Amino acid sequence: MSPVVGIVMGSDSDWPVMEAAAKALDEFEIAYEVDVVSAHRMPREMVTYGEQAADRGLKVIIAGAGGAAHLPGMLASVTPLPVIGVPVPLKYLDGMDSLLSIVQMPAGVPVATVSVAGARNAGLLAARILAAHDEELLGRMRDFQQELNDQATEKGKRLRAKVEGAGGGFGFGN
Ligand SMILES: Nc1c(C(=O)O)ncn1[C@@H]1O[C@H](COP(=O)(O)O)[C@@H](O)[C@H]1O
Numbered sequence: 381m382s383p384v385v386g387i388v389m390g391s392d393s394d395w396p397v398m399e400a401a402a403k404a405l406d407e408f409e410i411a412y413e414v415d416v417v418s419a420h421r422m423p424r425e426m427v428t429y430g431e432q433a434a435d436r437g438l439k440v441i442i443a444g445a446g447g448a449a450h451l452p453g454m455l456a457s458v459t460p461l462p463v464i465g466v467p468v469p470l471k472y473l474d475g476m477d478s479l480l481s482i483v484q485m486p487a488g489v490p491v492a493t494v495s496v497a498g499a500r501n502a503g504l505l506a507a508r509i510l511a512a513h514d515e516e517l518l519g520r521m522r523d524f525q526q527e528l529n530d531q532a533t534e535k536g537k538r539l540r541a542k543v544e545g546a547g548g549g550f551g552f553g554n
Contacts, residue, residue, distance in 0.1 A: 381411035385506050386438045388417040388429065388455070390445035394468045397497050398444045401466065404503025408520060410510060417443075419454040426451065430458035440506040443491075444499060446470040449481040452491045462509055464502045465491040 385405055389398050398414075405412045419426045433441055433455075441459060443452035444466035452465030465482035469475030475496035483493040494501045511517040 383411045383413040384439045385412040386441045387414045390418045390451050394444050397468045398499050400499035401442050401503035408507045419451045430455045433459050442502045444468050446478050449478040452482050456489050456491045463491050465493045466499050466502045467496045
C-alpha cells in the first residue's frame, strides 16, 4: 500500500516522541512513510518534500520538531495538504518553545497543533481526516471511540467499588 500519511521530523532524535503517531496509524492500518526533513538544516529538501507530497499521493503530513520548531509551519506554506504539528519537548523549556513556535501561525497558513509530545493524537487526527472520505475507516474510528467510552466506564466502576468498599459515598454512575 502506498503511504497516505507522511510523518516527518526535524531530527531522528524526535523519533521516541513521534513513534506514537506511527503506532496510532498502525492500529488503523493506514500506510505511512517516515523521514527526517529539517527546515533549518536541509531547507531545499524540505521545500521539495512539501511541494511534492500531494502529487506523491500523501493526504496528510504530520510534522514533529523541537526547540525553534519551524518545520510544521514551513511545510504548511509549501503544501496544500493538512499539516499536523507535534511540539517535541527538549532538555530545556519543557517543550514550551516548540509549542509556541508551531501554534501561533499567521492567518492563511494553518497548522493543526497537538499537545506537547502529543504524537498519538496527531496519528488519530490524521486517521479522522482520512475517515471523512472513507466510510469503512469512519466505522473503525467509531468503534475506537466506543472502546474508549467502555474503558472510561470501567474505570468509573472500579473507582466506585474501591471507594464504596472503603465506606465512601456513591457516584454519578449509580
Ligand atoms: N526544530 C527543528 C528543525 C526545523 O524546525 O526545521 N530542524 C531540526 N529541529 C530540531 O532540533 C532538535 C535537535 O536536533 P538534534 O537532536 O539533531 O540536535 C530536534 O528536536 C529537531 O526537531
